[in-house]
Amino acid sequence: MPKTRIGFFGCGGIGSYHAERLKRLENVEIAGGTDTDSQRLKTFVDRFGGVPYRSLDEMLSAGRPDAVYATTPPFARGPEVAAIEKGIPVFFEKPVALTMSKAEELLRAVRSHGVVNSVGYMSRYMDLVDLAKEQISKGGPISMVQGEWIGSFHFPKGHWWVYKDKGGGQLIEQTTHAVDLARYLAGEANVVSAQIDNLVVNKFIDPDATAEDTSMVMLRFRSGAIGTITSSCVSQDSYAGWGVKVFAKDVVLDYSGSAKTLKVHRGNEVREVRSKMDPYFEEDRVFVEAVRTGNTDGIRSTFEDAARTLELTVAANGMSEKGHIVAQGTVER
Template sequence: MTVKIGMIGAGGIARHHLNTLSKIPLAQVVGVFDVNRESAERAAASVGARVADSADALLNRSDIDAVFICTPQFARDDLEAVAAGRGIHLFVEKPLGLELDSVRRKEKAIREAGVLHSVGYVLRYYDTVQQAKHYLQGRTVHLVQAYRFGTSHPAAWWRQQHQSGGHLADAVTHQVDLIRYLVGEYRDVSARFGRSAIGELYPDATIADAGAVSFTLESGAVGTITESCISPFNGESEIKLFGPDFYVQLSGNGKTVTIIDKERHVTITSKRDPSYEQDKAFVEAVASGSGDSILCGYADGMRTLAFALAAHRSAESGGAVPVEDEGPPVMA
């Protein structure tokens, strides 16, 4: 079975998915839509697809089996709910939105429609991350330390808090998600954000240039995440997981894992392309009708978003706030 796919969005992440999907034999991209017609035409030409006149026209169940929604988080409206309502399976890039109410409504619509759904938390698909997850089963993590440093997205909208949600919600969300995936749900969060330097580079920017976030997990473990989107000389990420009798470290966005205990001291670097594994898992799920290979669904992605939104509420209130427990139970 060939899975016919529509692509909404023609920016950098959409082009990345188009390139990846072109390597998957079961996938056939048949249509592309973007508000920038020129961008849509270039993206469509790269895979031999047609250009749709609107997102609504693209979401035609007789033309496509699945859709990749790769528009910025502020520009999605109810695309997910519309697609689900028409019986179209969907892949949605992270983060899922900018506030929980609309995301919660869309999650309900997707769940009730019974379509397959995947969210772009691509780092879960590293074999190194899977090894860490397997190793941690039955072990107690008591401390988490994480960080992500780098430079900002080139698009002007990304520097606007009301459009991107900031660096924590848009980029560091990958580290937030891996902590959830490996150690468990967040209970509460306390955060501080700074804007001491970004105005010099981008006078119109409203996002923070740095953040310091502390949290408690439902397990009782505690942890911190520090981040900066203005770090041109040090762009790296890491998650350190401490237990009473072990240590696990994920670096390079999860590409490399180190595991140390009394019996081992190993470091493994993945040769896997997680983007390929992620897109292949979704395409094969649509072809087979089973979502077992999908590692992050919509409700799961909603919980990761809830952490970033709670962190910003904490910064505004000056104290710790609970991370809302939204949606149905998420399978481990």
């Protein structure tokens, strides 16, 4: 059976994380990669194999990979169009872009060329999330959803994450996982209001930081459920984590993405289920399978769907900038 050859656009942290997992699949070969940082590129190909290419275009034309992993930082999205236009499947890391106009440009290409695509919202592949969905279908309807991403600020000086125009800020770059999971569990939502600010980090830790350190977003789901999404990187390592809580008629679900646990509360009882599953491996396995067979049924996060998660976080940013509360009338019942 011929191997699926994968090329990496961006050979840093998450690129290496995926490459490690892809190497475990016997029908996959790393074709190489391209990165603006030549040292990182060398480290990557030394470790995973393949050819170091000078550009994405060179990788596409000379390397002719069967699929591309787009694992550059959020500000570098866009050049993947070249792969899509050649009919090459693309796995995108989240967020799919920093702006809706960039996301729509990529989405137009994805649609018109019909390439296999997937986005790195790995939690959708967790067995615990399947269990949460099952509990919701039996114990619904949902009244409230609470998503959060809390951590300490640990980025080195000059890191792209620190700049809003490079990473998008904590809500767009990090808490997007909680927003996406809230959508996956509770359906589509609109942003009702948002407050986003940088209150501590750029005053006391890194004066150059433009990414927010604190945000709160209120959502109204189309089902009528009400939601909040809370983010902070002004916390302590001993108080950090991310997850989504769902309050439904007969059950409360407390999913922790960081602890890989699901607590199912019913009456006075709580059942805690732990998982050892590696959702990154599963999303990689499913993507490769889709590339090989052309059957995309197993893909749980498409570019089109992930663009809707971006839309919510972008809307929250815009609403916060305008400083006003919008629309009671956004609920479609």
